[in-house]
Amino acid sequence: MSAAAAPSVDPAEVERFARMAEAWWDPLGQFRPLHVLNPVRLGYIREQAIARFGLDPKARRVLDGLSLLDIGCGGGLVAEPLARLGAEVTGIDAAERNIAIARAHAAESGVAVQYRAASAEALAAEGRQFDIVLALEIVEHVADLGAFMDAACALVKPGGLIVLATLNRTPKAFALAIVGAEWVLRWLPRGTHDWRKFVRPSELARELRRSGMALSEVRGVTYSPLADRWSLSGDTAVNYMLAATKPAG
Amino acid sequence: MRDGMIESDVLVVGGGLVGLSLGIGLAQGGLDVVVVDREAPASQTLPAFDGRVSAIAHASRQALQALGIWRHLEAAEPILDIRVTDGTSPLFVHYDHREVGAEPFGHMVENRHLRLALQGAVNETPGLRLLAPAAVTVLERRPAAVHARLADGRTVRAALVVGAEGRNSPTREAAGIRTTTWSYGQAGIVCTVGHERPHQGVAQERFLPAGPFAILPMTGSRSSLVWTEREDLAAALLALPEAEFLAELGRRFGDYLGKLEVEGPRWSYPLSFLHAERYIDHRLALAGDAAHGIHPISGQGLNLGLRDVATLVEILVGQARLGLDLGDPLALAAYERWRRVDTFVLGAITDGLNRLFSNDIAPVRLVRDLGLGIVEQLPPLKRVFMRHARGDMGDLPGLLRGEPV
Ligand SMILES: Cc1cc2nc3c(=O)[nH]c(=O)nc-3n(C[C@H](O)[C@H](O)[C@H](O)COP(=O)(O)OP(=O)(O)OC[C@H]3O[C@@H](n4cnc5c(N)ncnc54)[C@H](O)[C@@H]3O)c2cc1C
Numbered sequence: 001m002s003a004a005a006a007p008s009v010d011p012a013e014v015e016r017f018a019r020m021a022e023a024w025w026d027p028l029g030q031f032r033p034l035h036v037l038n039p040v041r042l043g044y045i046r047e048q049a050i051a052r053f054g055l056d057p058k059a060r061r062v063l064d065g066l067s068l069l070d071i072g073c074g075g076g077l078v079a080e081p082l083a084r085l086g087a088e089v090t091g092i093d094a095a096e097r098n099i100a101i102a103r104a105h106a107a108e109s110g111v112a113v114q115y116r117a118a119s120a121e122a123l124a125a126e127g128r129q130f131d132i133v134l135a136l137e138i139v140e141h142v143a144d145l146g147a148f149m150d151a152a153c154a155l156v157k158p159g160g161l162i163v164l165a166t167l168n169r170t171p172k173a174f175a176l177a178i179v180g181a182e183w184v185l186r187w188l189p190r191g192t193h194d195w196r197k198f199v200r201p202s203e204l205a206r207e208l209r210r211s212g213m214a215l216s217e218v219r220g221v222t223y224s225p226l227a228d229r230w231s232l233s234g235d236t237a238v239n240y241m242l243a244a245t246k247p248a249g
Numbered sequence: 250m251r252d253g254m255i256e257s258d259v260l261v262v263g264g265g266l267v268g269l270s271l272g273i274g275l276a277q278g279g280l281d282v283v284v285v286d287r288e289a290p291a292s293q294t295l296p297a298f299d300g301r302v303s304a305i306a307h308a309s310r311q312a313l314q315a316l317g318i319w320r321h322l323e324a325a326e327p328i329l330d331i332r333v334t335d336g337t338s339p340l341f342v343h344y345d346h347r348e349v350g351a352e353p354f355g356h357m358v359e360n361r362h363l364r365l366a367l368q369g370a371v372n373e374t375p376g377l378r379l380l381a382p383a384a385v386t387v388l389e390r391r392p393a394a395v396h397a398r399l400a401d402g403r404t405v406r407a408a409l410v411v412g413a414e415g416r417n418s419p420t421r422e423a424a425g426i427r428t429t430t431w432s433y434g435q436a437g438i439v440c441t442v443g444h445e446r447p448h449q450g451v452a453q454e455r456f457l458p459a460g461p462f463a464i465l466p467m468t469g470s471r472s473s474l475v476w477t478e479r480e481d482l483a484a485a486l487l488a489l490p491e492a493e494f495l496a497e498l499g500r501r502f503g504d505y506l507g508k509l510e511v512e513g514p515r516w517s518y519p520l521s522f523l524h525a526e527r528y529i530d531h532r533l534a535l536a537g538d539a540a541h542g543i544h545p546i547s548g549q550g551l552n553l554g555l556r557d558v559a560t561l562v563e564i565l566v567g568q569a570r571l572g573l574d575l576g577d578p579l580a581l582a583a584y585e586r587w588r589r590v591d592t593f594v595l596g597a598i599t600d601g602l603n604r605l606f607s608n609d610i611a612p613v614r615l616v617r618d619l620g621l622g623i624v625e626q627l628p629p630l631k632r633v634f635m636r637h638a639r640g641d642m643g644d645l646p647g648l649l650r651g652e653p654v
Pocket of ligand 1: 262263264265266267268285286287288301302303304305383384385413414415416419437439475518519536537538539545548549550551552553554
């Protein structure tokens, strides 16, 4: 696990996720909550990309021709659908095992995604840049938020878009994401999250500004138990998504 | 394309009223669709193929309009009033469409016209391929895709297969999905009746001892009959010479529309109830009569099928727009959850109505008379019944609200 040497990667976190990775692609298995969450995340990314790049919402391959980086891609749950929408997708993850799983699955479903076991810092050091950079459910796991955000923003092309999804550091988030999701519902293994590492929208906004990015929107993401569905909302107290753009040239 | 592999998103087996509507809707949403039917399209629109006239509820019409099918229809007759009567009893329920809104309850459309309209829409829908006559000989639902071998040697690959072959769906049976079925021991005699006086858009549902007798308005001074009888009696009636058949018919029809005459052939359809224990399986969904066949007492079978279509289109096109797998078990589960309750309730209501009304025992008659009278006395309850007749109850997919895909 050579990538673990990068400053933002916490080795204990990486190990925990690698253990869970095998069942990643079973929508009815252990990772069901992620699969249920996926449509709202994909919908938000799609909507933000359409607005930013003036795309045709009716086109089946709406993201055709855009390069996209998914940081912390896991088993490829987000990377594969976006590649189906036409994006040229690179998925990176610090855990070799996740990358192996993601590659195996892409081969089976016949979707072209470039997977690499690497950190955001490593890619940024190579000078790589993308039209769209995603950091979903990742900032709450990194060891050094400032270093991570520097790298993530450096990876965005001028005129490009970054989309983040994470958990807010509020009492409500503690009650729902830790007590509710991990202890009571057992959606996630206990210890998946550390509440102290949750990030407030204002903190993310500050990091983005520091890197010269312009915040475009913050939306809450809330779960409706009756419909078993997540949707965008005005309530950012627990889960939220955020989009920002890099000024062109 | 012999021996070639046809790549698609969705394979629909069965290109009847439901299968073709589904194919059109999915293709309009940008999906590549293959529809396979065992009958040649030209034979399905021959006058002798299907003599039925379907009551298309208001919401179903909105869907057919949004799908670009409605404008190909040669004719449709609005239903302005529904009158439900119990045999010779003086009590009756009168549904006037103005009580729920400006729109008629629905329209009577000849199945033959609907099939022609569907074929017209198929021809102008890119992304939809109708293979007919054709047959699926081997259907393999593999982990990542469905592979279907056709009798002519071609292979179709798809992310999802939809079984829409009607009641005897081989796709459903091969998947081992069991059904709850029973026969009503009844047949529905269907024919067209010309009459002297205009029907004024009134649909009549009469509960006669042998079962419901429906008079449904068609274009001109014509009505379509769905006449329920015990199976053996229906066969005998069907074999009667013209004049005697007309006399039997006239006794039930009455003389309120003047002199009657039977136009064209008479058909008979066996009536049964069928409900699949599941509508979904691995990379499989059932739609239309393959999932649920109900008694035609309320003219809702096709309407339910069109609601399956609207729901599947919304869910599958939504999946595709997000780049998600069309065979995703969570998406299929959402389809089943959305459709099952609606279907089961309607199936149970129509079954109950038929059982309640298909006999002539005095106490039951009394309950019936009171029941119908009570419905008439309670406007809110009546509005619920009327809304159901119009097909716009509950949480609706976009197509049923008339929104294009
Ligand atoms: C007397 C009567 C009156 C009715 N009146 C009304 C009404 O007023 N309003 C209403 O809404 N509903 C009514 N219904 C119900 C309605 O007709 C059905 O619900 C509707 O036709 C179902 O459509 P479907 O496409 O699911 O099935 P079907 O119409 O049965 O079509 C199935 C299609 O699949 C094809 N097929 C079959 N097997 C295979 C195979 N192995 N391979 C390939 N293709 C195959 C067939 O050729 C056919 O084209 C009535 C029914 C009856 C019996």
